Amino acid sequence: MMLVARLFVSFFKIGIMGFGGGYTIISLASHELLKNNWVDVGTFSDIIAISQMTPGPIAINLATFTGYRVAGILGAVVATLGVVSPSVLLIMIFAELISRAEKHPIKEHVFYFLRPVVLGLILYAVFLLVKGAFLSTGAELSVEIGGNAFYVPAVIVFFISFFLIRKLRLSPPFVMGIAAFFGVVMHFIGNALF
Structure with missing residues (x-):
């Protein structure tokens, strides 16, 4: 049961920090999954390839496949819930605030500084995929x-x-x-x- 809880927490962290979409999540996920010894670099590259080939968002496919590999069907369900929970919670909490702050200058500055971080995460993901593939x-x-x-x-x-x-x-x-x-x-x- 402790393993399932760790899966949820790890994928919750991945989900909450996944600014910029699926490719930015790859670098976050690689760090988390390798740190917990749930996969090695080659297996992680295979999981990413399968996640890209199957329908649906990469993050959800990655969570489902990894959760299943680590803890069976319960692990797949828990990891998937972990990765989607932050998005659902943030949408529910901030939907009204975001619509009110559509043209606020602070919002523009936040996104101005987030863009380079997202680019860095994507480039790191490319590095990991190239390393695993070649x-x-x-x-x-x-x-x-x-x-x-x-x-x-x-x-x-x-x-x-x-x-x-x-x-x-x-x-x-x-x-x-x-x-x-x-x-x-x-x-x-x-x-x-x-």
């Missing part, structure tokens, strides 16, 4: 650069995906589906060969 631990198809082992197939998939989305204007979910399909195929080929 760095490998003892894989055969790795190249060492600057003391880090980069998994070559992951780098190739990144550049192909970037080309397909940027130059050919394919839909990102379609490209993710193609990559997932080839990942499954490569898994079965690898298992058949080795």
Whole structure:
């Protein structure tokens, strides 16, 4: 029961500090989940990938998946409630105040200083995702650069995906589906060969 309470508190903290949407929550969540030893960096990257592929906000998908992984169905429900509770409470409390202060100069100053913080959180999230996606631990198809082992197939998939989305204007979910399909195929080929 203590674990479930810790899940709620951790995701409540993530939810209350999640200014700027789902991508800012990634850096907050990584800190919280790694600190509690609920996931490692590779698993966290996998959870983010699954959270982005499934319908719904990243924060809710992240909470549900992590909660389930840590404490089963009860953990999934509690973590999801934890991450959405701050938003629901703040909306109920501040909805009237925000509508009254629509053009107040203090509001403009607050958001002026929050924007760089949100950008920093998003950049940190990108750093964590790149680290989890490109760095490998003892894989055969790795190249060492600057003391880090980069998994070559992951780098190739990144550049192909970037080309397909940027130059050919394919839909990102379609490209993710193609990559997932080839990942499954490569898994079965690898298992058949080795």
